[in-house]
Structure formats: structure tokens, C-alpha cells
Amino acid sequence: MLKAHSHSDRFHDKGTYPCPVCRHGEISSMLLMETFACNFCQHIFTTNFDKQVLKMADSQLPLSWYWNGKNWKGIQREGAELGWGYLIAGLIFVLFPTGIIGIGAYLFPPLPDSPLSWLPLVWLILTFFSHLFCLVWLVIEYYQFPIFLYIRAIKRRLFASDY
Template sequence: MLRSHFIDDAGFNAAQSSSNDSWRRLRYEDSYPCPFCRQGQICGLYLMEVFSCNLCDHIFSSNLPQQTLTLETGAGPRAKQWRWYGDRWQPERQSTGKLTMGLQALSIAIILLPTALISISGYMFPPLPTQASIGFPILWAALTGASHLALVLWFWLEYYQISVWVILRVRLQRWRWA
């Protein structure tokens, strides 16, 4: 049996929409799985041409002829974008989001400089001989390094809006509400 594959003016395969019942076009009247948190449902907001997730509260602008969503409420400088393929979301390729050398150097400096300052001060001004068994300077330097590393990792997760981080945050919110 021959199937006619033709592309309509919006750029969609019309044979796919007629042969597959699960394939459906992106419309404001329907609800879809959230492409960002992957846990909630997005649906169109009344009197607006945007979608909103009922769980992670993100707002997405849409381009219905191209079947794409763009994240409008995000912290990163680049807007995340997804294309709807009738039954799933596919992230759109964007320019590489690698850290520049300056940001890498700044991240390393945020971790190493405070840790080095605490370590040097602990070395230059050691504890009294009666308190030498505590190891306070080493403990304090380790805690400083660990806390600054956690801070830099948290900034990277928020900057790149890593979906795994969002999924963990949403599941934590669900656990608190239950």
C-alpha cells in the first residue's frame, strides 16, 4: 500500500497525521506534558497566546505553525526551545552553551581563593598547643571549600536550567505537599 507523503504549508507531514492517531498538532485548547519539568501538564492560558505548566509554573510562548515552544520564564540568557512531534517534545539545538574561559576562571577562583585564605591563616596562626588535637583549621578549610563548590554547582545548575535539577526540585515540592 502506497502512502502519499506531502508537506503542507506549515511544514508537516500530512500522511503522518492521518495514519497515526497519537499524533496531534499543538493547539491552545489541548494539554500536553511539560517539556521542562516532565512532570506537569501545560495548557493554554485564557486570553493569551502562551502555555503554562500547572506544576513548575513556567510560561512558554508558542509558534503554532512551526509547532515550537520557547521558555519565557527562565534565569538563563538563552531561551530554551522545544519542537512538538505529535507525541513528544524534542529540544531544539541551540548554540553551544559551554562556559567561556573567563567564567571557568571565575568559578575556580570562587572555590579556591576563600579556601586558600582560610588554609593560609590556619597555617600562619595555628591553634594553641593545648588545643592542637582539634584540627580546627583543616576542618574550617574543608568546610569552606565544600560550601563554595556547592555554591558554584548551584549557579551552574540554575544558569543552564538542567532538567534533572528541576525534576528533583518538583519531586521535593510534591513530597512536602503530600
């Protein structure tokens, strides 16, 4: 198969290209179909060779990329730009509940010799990390980042050398 590596290379159906989603695997044309698929994350893509555009077909989100001859450049979707508002909302989602718990623990500290004197600190840490986990999970779901496929592929590579 042809490899696409130089700036003069146009996106076409006979080449293999780096996957724009996982950035680890390669996408190539599927047999008897007019689609591309990644050999690592297994996402399926539709193509527009005239515009040099690749669009993820197996996602609810219309993720698209433009081939510049060397790599993929993301195409922003209308109304879906992640700007400062989303960053601030994410920070508030993580820090506001944590701050409430922290202020409560500071204003009403437990007695130092009580058996549950450790609980406010643990509750504060759990609040922070649970909200942070929710935020990270939303970002992973939004961008369809194949985290579980990465873990599975790493396991496969680690244990394949044992056989």
C-alpha cells in the same frame, strides 16, 4: 485533552506536553490566553506553532525549546553557550580558595594540643562547601530550575496520603 506522544504529533494548542523546565509536570494551553502553563512548576510559555518552538515568558533569560514530535530539545542562545571556560572558571571558584586555606593549614599547622586545633580543617570544609553552594545556586538560577517547587510538591504528596 489530546496527548502528544507519537513522532507524527506536531506541537499545537489542543495538546498537553511534558514541561521542558521541570520535566515532571505537563504544559497545556491556558484558558482564554495564547500561552501555555505547567501544572507543576507553574512557568508560563509563549508559543510559535509554525516553528514548533516554546519560549519561557516568565524568565529574564530567553529559554527556548523545539518540539521534535516526542520531546523538547533545548535551543542554544547566542552568546550563552556554557562551554569549557565556564566549567574551568567554576572549578577555580571552588578549588582555588579551598586550596589557599588548605596550603595555609598545611604550612602553618596549629599545635596538636591547642583548643582550636580542629579549626583549620573545619574552615577548609566550610570554604569548599560554601563556594560549591554558590556555584550550584548560580546554575539553578541560570536554568530557572524549580527546586523549591519540587520540595513543596514532594511534601504535598507525602502528607496528602495522611488525610
